[in-house]
Amino acid sequence: xxxxxxxxxxxxxxxxxxxxxxxxxxxxxxxxxxxxxxxxxxxxxxxxxxxxxxxxxxxxxxxxxxxxxxxxxxxxxxxxxxxxxxxxxxxxxxxxxxxxxxxxxxxxxxxxxxxxxxxxxxxxxxxxxxxxxxxxxxxxxxxxxxxxxxxxxxxxxxxxxxxxxxxxxxxxxxxxxxxxxxxxxxxxxxxxxxxxxxxxxxxxxxxxxxxxxxxxxxxxxxxxxxxxxxxxxxxxxxxxxxxxxxxxxxxxxxxxxxxxxxxxxxxxxxxxxxxxxx
Amino acid sequence: xxxxxxxxxxxxxxxxxxxxxxxxxxxxxxxxxxxxxxxxxxxxxxxxxxxxxxxxxxxxxxxxxxxxxxxxxxxxxxxxxxxxxxxxxxxxxxxxxxxxxxxxxxxxxxxxxxxxxxxxxxxxxxxxxxxxxxxxxxxxxxxxxxxxxxxxxxxxxxxxxxxxxxxxxxxxxxxxxxxxxxxxxxxxxxxxxxxxxxxxxxxxxxxxxxxxxxxxxxxxxxxxxxxxxxxxxxxxxxxxxxxxxxxxxxxxxxxxxxxxxxxxx
Numbered sequence: 001x002x003x004x005x006x007x008x009x010x011x012x013x014x015x016x017x018x019x020x021x022x023x024x025x026x027x028x029x030x031x032x033x034x035x036x037x038x039x040x041x042x043x044x045x046x047x048x049x050x051x052x053x054x055x056x057x058x059x060x061x062x063x064x065x066x067x068x069x070x071x072x073x074x075x076x077x078x079x080x081x082x083x084x085x086x087x088x089x090x091x092x093x094x095x096x097x098x099x100x101x102x103x104x105x106x107x108x109x110x111x112x113x114x115x116x117x118x119x120x121x122x123x124x125x126x127x128x129x130x131x132x133x134x135x136x137x138x139x140x141x142x143x144x145x146x147x148x149x150x151x152x153x154x155x156x157x158x159x160x161x162x163x164x165x166x167x168x169x170x171x172x173x174x175x176x177x178x179x180x181x182x183x184x185x186x187x188x189x190x191x192x193x194x195x196x197x198x199x200x201x202x203x204x205x206x207x208x209x210x211x212x213x214x215x216x217x218x219x220x221x222x223x224x225x226x227x228x229x230x231x232x233x234x235x236x237x238x239x240x241x242x243x244x245x246x247x248x249x250x251x252x253x254x255x256x257x258x259x260x261x262x263x264x265x266x267x268x269x270x271x272x273x274x275x276x277x278x
Numbered sequence: 279x280x281x282x283x284x285x286x287x288x289x290x291x292x293x294x295x296x297x298x299x300x301x302x303x304x305x306x307x308x309x310x311x312x313x314x315x316x317x318x319x320x321x322x323x324x325x326x327x328x329x330x331x332x333x334x335x336x337x338x339x340x341x342x343x344x345x346x347x348x349x350x351x352x353x354x355x356x357x358x359x360x361x362x363x364x365x366x367x368x369x370x371x372x373x374x375x376x377x378x379x380x381x382x383x384x385x386x387x388x389x390x391x392x393x394x395x396x397x398x399x400x401x402x403x404x405x406x407x408x409x410x411x412x413x414x415x416x417x418x419x420x421x422x423x424x425x426x427x428x429x430x431x432x433x434x435x436x437x438x439x440x441x442x443x444x445x446x447x448x449x450x451x452x453x454x455x456x457x458x459x460x461x462x463x464x465x466x467x468x469x470x471x472x473x474x475x476x477x478x479x480x481x482x483x484x485x486x487x488x489x490x491x492x493x494x495x496x497x498x499x500x501x502x503x504x505x506x507x508x509x510x511x512x513x514x515x516x517x518x519x520x521x522x523x524x525x526x527x528x529x530x531x532x533x534x535x536x537x538x539x540x541x542x543x
Contacts, residue, residue, distance in 0.1 A: 150380070160370040160373070167355075169385035
């Protein structure tokens, strides 16, 4: 029993990271399910992390309020970005969200209130396994139920052929906007949860590199089902730990796995979708 | 208030220096099959894109059921009764055949999101009804046996019929068909003609672009001929068939002149 406890303490952060990264992967899924590409998940996550930390540390607000604010703030930012970019097709959303990430990173770096380059420390441990995995289960269930409904069909129609979806009476811009806002809220939630188990956040955590990592969860797992990104997040979070003995080669092996999946399973690990068979 | 279902009034659309559609006007009567014909590049597909709302016109007005819809978003037009198919089939390839048709019902599925999420009785009933109606439509176009198949796996002619079933799922009062018989064999074309006649019999108005002249002439109540973006003739099929401008547009002025000379002698 003691050995088990030790094991848990040693890998506690990994255990929490698996759950939070799965939530972040689902936040990515919300946009890629509509064929959109956002590289702003890390930025939205950062907003949630800083807002959440400010709420609990500086303002002494309850954790529930902190989490709510951490979801609402990135949602508002997403709405502001969405209005000019979602009417355009292609990579405009991706470019705008990369820009957002950079702007915010510089903002955090230069804000003494947020700890600047030294980071924001002393965030209380409020997020435990129950909260993280409870929220993950709830979000995953909601996604699974939505996927198998008229809303899921509309999202898939948009992903497969935007113009055809429009002439079928689907409000494509409205759907994209809702998805982006939802996605930002979930990323913000992930960020706040992350801040409240790691106790420390710094501007570097929410840059372009992390945005690509979150995207790769969805790419590796596949977007045919919300289970794909969750699987992708689990694998890409656990692998670096399991491959720790390889030291410098870890990144290489990690990259190799993604390349191999892209070559042999271009639709991701869970690329085969379940079709309605009556 | 006019009795026309669709009225296109002086519609123009330019792409750079090219006037793809140039001051085109015509009207579709309720319950009629109206064909738009013309050589390749005459502007037929652009016209369809303007009517369905995918492309805004540079100038002119579109009226539908007494309402000006020129600036109405595409998805709203589907909700008020305009549905269409595409020249290069655009079904949703990874969905099942049944799901494709059910996607066409989007304007009619109204169960609130919370009910959909919690699978409340009203939402389940609506989904169940949608499946039944989709199956009935598939039966109508002869695809009921393939309901569970992946749409991309269907044969070409079947994909065309699936696209028509999906368009009908929106319960349109005006159906736009962009070259529905393209790539079909003669038997399939006859089947399509019978299907469309049945739909017209049920009160549906159909506006179609088609190159198969036997198909157009046999089915249409009214024909509008476009050439270089302009209307060069508009009338009953019998009149269009002998219109000098139409013959010239299709066969060139030399052949047209020879035919005219032969007819005169």
